[in-house]
Amino acid sequence: MEIPNVADKWSSGVNEIILGATKDNGGTRTKTIAIGGSKCVPFMDFEGNPGHKPVVAMDVSDVPPEDWPETLSKPFTDVLNDPAQWAKKCVEQYGADLICLKLDGIHPDKGNKNADQAVKTVKSVLAAVGVPLIIWGCEQDEKDNEVMPKVSQAAKGENCLMGIVSQNNYKTLTATCLADGHSLITMAPVDINIGKQINILVSEMDFPLNRIVMFQSTGALGYGLEYTYSIQERERLAALTGDKMMAMPVICDVGREAWRAKEAKSGDNEAPQWGSRDERGPMWETITAVSLLQSGVDIIRMQHPKAVAAVKKCIDRLY
Amino acid sequence: MLSIAERINGMFKDVREAIKNKDPKAIRELAIKQTEAGASFLDVNVGTAAADPAGAMKWLIEVIQDTVKTPIAIDSQKFDVVKAGLSVIKNEVLINSSKGDPEELDKYMTIAKEYNASLICLTMDKCGIPQDVERRMEIAMKIVEKAVEHEYELSKVYIDPVLFPINVDQKQPALMFDIFNQIKMISDPPPHRNVGLSNFSQGTKEKRLLARIFLTMGISYGLDAAVMDVLDKELMDAAITAEIIMNQHVYSDSYLTACRK
Numbered sequence: 001m002e003i004p005n006v007a008d009k010w011s012s013g014v015n016e017i018i019l020g021a022t023k024d025n026g027g028t029r030t031k032t033i034a035i036g037g038s039k040c041v042p043f044m045d046f047e048g049n050p051g052h053k054p055v056v057a058m059d060v061s062d063v064p065p066e067d068w069p070e071t072l073s074k075p076f077t078d079v080l081n082d083p084a085q086w087a088k089k090c091v092e093q094y095g096a097d098l099i100c101l102k103l104d105g106i107h108p109d110k111g112n113k114n115a116d117q118a119v120k121t122v123k124s125v126l127a128a129v130g131v132p133l134i135i136w137g138c139e140q141d142e143k144d145n146e147v148m149p150k151v152s153q154a155a156k157g158e159n160c161l162m163g164i165v166s167q168n169n170y171k172t173l174t175a176t177c178l179a180d181g182h183s184l185i186t187m188a189p190v191d192i193n194i195g196k197q198i199n200i201l202v203s204e205m206d207f208p209l210n211r212i213v214m215f216q217s218t219g220a221l222g223y224g225l226e227y228t229y230s231i232q233e234r235e236r237l238a239a240l241t242g243d244k245m246m247a248m249p250v251i252c253d254v255g256r257e258a259w260r261a262k263e264a265k266s267g268d269n270e271a272p273q274w275g276s277r278d279e280r281g282p283m284w285e286t287i288t289a290v291s292l293l294q295s296g297v298d299i300i301r302m303q304h305p306k307a308v309a310a311v312k313k314c315i316d317r318l319y
Numbered sequence: 320m321l322s323i324a325e326r327i328n329g330m331f332k333d334v335r336e337a338i339k340n341k342d343p344k345a346i347r348e349l350a351i352k353q354t355e356a357g358a359s360f361l362d363v364n365v366g367t368a369a370a371d372p373a374g375a376m377k378w379l380i381e382v383i384q385d386t387v388k389t390p391i392a393i394d395s396q397k398f399d400v401v402k403a404g405l406s407v408i409k410n411e412v413l414i415n416s417s418k419g420d421p422e423e424l425d426k427y428m429t430i431a432k433e434y435n436a437s438l439i440c441l442t443m444d445k446c447g448i449p450q451d452v453e454r455r456m457e458i459a460m461k462i463v464e465k466a467v468e469h470e471y472e473l474s475k476v477y478i479d480p481v482l483f484p485i486n487v488d489q490k491q492p493a494l495m496f497d498i499f500n501q502i503k504m505i506s507d508p509p510p511h512r513n514v515g516l517s518n519f520s521q522g523t524k525e526k527r528l529l530a531r532i533f534l535t536m537g538i539s540y541g542l543d544a545a546v547m548d549v550l551d552k553e554l555m556d557a558a559i560t561a562e563i564i565m566n567q568h569v570y571s572d573s574y575l576t577a578c579r580k
Contacts, residue, residue, distance in 0.1 A: 009474075009508075196571035204576070238569050245577045246569055 007047045010240040013039035014051060014298070015210045015247050017183060019098065020132025021159040026181075029158060030130025033098055035213075035298040036249035041236060042296050043318055053319045054293060056308055057134050057301050058096035059255050060086045062113065062121045063105035069265040071281045075305050083121050084128035091129045094305040095312060100134040101125050106147045107138035115150040122151050126158060134161040134251075134299070136185075141169040149176040156180040161251075161299075163187065164215060167198045174205050183211040185251060190217055190224070192231045199245045212248045213299065220257040220264075221288045228252070229295045236296030252292050255303030258285035282306035290314050320558055321544040323392050323413070324358035325517055327379065329366015338365060338375045343382040350382075354389045356549040357579055360413050361387070363404070364394035373403035380407050392439075392546075398426065405434045413437040415546070416479060419458035420444045424465040437475040439513055448481050452494050455480045456501055463506050476510035477544055478502050482519045485529060492519065492533060496540040503541040512537075513544040527551055535561040555579070 016037035021027025037051030044050075064080040065073070075094075079086040083101065090096040105111040106118050122135060135151055137144035149172060152162060163185025165173050170186070177184045186202055188195035195214055203209055214235065219228045238246035258264055264284035268277050285307035289300050293315070302308050326349050329335050337345040353361055361383060369375040372395070380391055390411035393404035401414055416439035417427035424440065431438040442449065442458040449455045459478050466476050480498045483491040499512045514537065520529035531554050534545060538561040549555060559578040563570055568578060 193570050193572070196569050196577065197573055200571060200573040200577050234569070243569060243577075245571070 007044075008041075010039055010048050012240055012242040012247065013037065013048070014236070014239050014249055014296075015212075016051070017210060017213065017249055019134075019159060019161050019183060021157060021181075025159070026157040027159060028126065028130075029132055031132075032159075033132050038236075038296070039240070041240065042294055050319065052298070054298055054300060054315055055097035056095075056312055056315075057098045057100040057251075057299055058090035058094060058308060059100050059102055059301055059303050060090060060125065061102045061104050062118065063111050065104070066110075067260075069259065069267075069277070069281065071265075071278050072259055072304055084124040087125045088128045091131055094308055096131065096308065098131045098134060098299075099125065099129055100136055100301050102136045103138055103147065103151070105138075106143055107140050108143060110138070112143075115147045118147050118151050119154040122154055126155060132160065133158065134163070134185075134301075136163050137173075139164065145169070145172040148173050152176040152180045152182060155182070159183065161185060161213060163213075163251075165198065165202065167194050167201065170198060170202055171205070174202050174207050177211075178205070178207050183213060185213050185215050186248075187215045187217065190219070190227050190231060192216075192234055195231070195235065196243075196245050199248065203245070209244060209248065213251050214246075214248045215251050215253070218253045218257045218288075218292070220254070220261050221284055221291065222263060223257065223261055225288060225291060229292060232292065232295040232297065249298035250296060251299040251301065252289070252297050253301045254285060254289045254292065255301050255307075258288045258307075259303060282310070286310045286314075293318075320538065320542070320562060321359040321511065321513075322357060322549050322555065322558070323360045323362050323415070323513075323544065323546040324353035324356070324549040325362050325546050326353055326548070326550065327361060327383070328364040328394070329369055329375070330364070331366075335366055335368055338369050338379070341378065346379060346382045347386045350386045350389070353549050354387045356552070357555055358389055358549045359544075360390050360392040362392040362394045362415060362546055365400065372397060372400045376400050376404040377407050380404055384409050394546075401427075402430065405430065405436065408434065408436075411435075411437075413439065413477070415439045416441050418443055419462055421461065421465065424462060425469075428465060428469040428471045431475070432469060432471050437477060438471075439477040439479050440510075442478065442480045448483075450488075450491075452497050452501075455494075455498055459498075459502055459505060459510075463510060466510070473506050473510050474508050477513040478510045479513040479515070482514045482516075482533075484519055484521050484523075486523055495537065495542075499537060499541040511544045512542050513546070514542060516545045516547040527554065530554060531557045534558055538562060539565055 014036040020029035020032040034052045040048035087099045105113040137148050161183045164187040166187045186198040219225045235246050264281040282304045289311045333345045363379050365372045365375040392413040392415045394415040440462045442455040503509050520526040
């Protein structure tokens with residue numbers, strides 16, 4: 001009996017974005033990363049070109065994280081005070097495709113570092129690694145608007161991915177990224193309608209659609225993963241059916257969210273029945289990442305080296 | 320939805336004059352204006368007055384293609400005029416239209432396949448235009464059968480159930496909604512559902528309002544293409560809004576801006 005072909009046909013696809021710039025293109029990166037380009041739902045490559053493999057960005061913070069459990073900080077103990085060495089370790093030892101430099105230290109409540117200090121950190125990380133950089137502000141609008149333009153100028157020509165802009169605060173960083181040739185992360189808090197709206201607002205400032213990455217904020221396993229999943233799935237289907245304002249690649253913040261879960265960070269004594277913390281934590285991060293991959297994700301921000309290895313292996317096997 | 324812009328038609332005085340004097344200015348302006356208004360296709364009809372309809376069709380298409388990249392809908396009841404138009408087409412194209420008789424469909428589907436063109440098929444044949452749902456659906460089924468026989472993609476077929484003007488037969492418009500619904504279920508993927516919208520409200524006092532309401536109601540039953548006045552901004556915005564209500568696009572506060580692009 002002939003098996004009928006039930007493959008769907010898709011009229012459109014996800015935008016393709018190149019991150020990073022090598023010497024030939026005015027930057028100093030030793031490699032660039034291409035993301036997006038999918039013309040089918042994830043892992044259904046019989047329906048169309050699956051595009052580029054999802055990539056893993058490992059988090060590096062400009063200040064030592066205060067809330068990391070021991071399992072998570074252990075692999076980085078020697079570098080937590082040095083973002084440049086931390087980034088180098090992520091790339092050279094743990095295989096990070098790119099680095100997400102999180103400028104937590106500029107937040108008024110977390111160190112209140114000034115723009116000069118942030119610029120210095122960014123420059124040191126750019127010098128230490130050759131992979132493209134994601135530079136993520138502290139998510140306090142006033143401080144980000146003060147610091148991020150200077151950071152953007154300092155990294156001019158490197159084609160970084162800068163974030164984040166939201167419906168209520170997008171003009172400053174959008175204009176700066178436009179001038180300095182960076183790509184941009186647009187954020188909506190688990191809301192597809194606002195997700196589309198912020199893309200429209202940014203595009204009305206003449207920011208090119210093919211330099212935008214969408215961020216829906218991320219829910220970890222047990223903490224709203226399904227909300228993120230269903231929105232990202234809907235975004236992907238909209239992209240495949242021709243919605244230009246939803247055709248951007250997607251980024252997820254899996255590391256931070258997974259490690260906020262008590263199931264990931266509780267000590268062995270607190271919940272002996274849950275098994276060893278050193279296994280449980282990375283597992284929580286891995287499962288969150290792998291589940292979200294099915295909805296259509298292009299960049300996953302991650303933290304624990306074990307989880308990074310497991311997720312990269314999974315991506316390689318499925319693509 | 321696919322909007323087929325109706326304005327480049329020899330029935331209009333400015334177009335008729337342009338064809339007569341081979342003056343491309345008015346045609347270029349209409350091509351640009353309708354493209355900017357969001358037309359999916361630019362319908363091209365030489366009208367009845369042209370001395371050399373095939374030549375006029377070629378000339379109009381060439382002028383439009385020199386001006387904009389919007390796909391063209393070749394609108395003629397004469398096969399040789401359609402053929403002449405196809406011979407100069409550079410981009411995507413739609414043929415408007417074939418009748419539902421088997422021999423007509425054979426002729427039009429063969430040439431549509433040859434030029435990779437889409438095709439509007441009317442649910443009318445030698446016996447005339449049916450007045451009821453059943454007979455229209457019978458012809459629609461025959462159109463689909465013919466497409467399958469010719470291995471012609473159903474996504475390129477636009478079935479037009481021939482909408483009567485409201486002031487000619489008021490019972491007819493309501494029948495259309497049932498037909499759109501049924502055509503949606505005729506095959507997978509189904510053919511498109513098309514109407515000539517301006518014809519529906521021709522000669523009435525509330526021409527625009529009637530067109531707008533019919534279009535939005537039609538969209539809710541599966542209408543997805545229309546030969547229409549794309550320069551009527553309220554009509555275009557109403558169509559976008561109806562599609563948003565039917566969950567065909569993701570809503571955002573600036574959905575009109577997003578969909579107009």
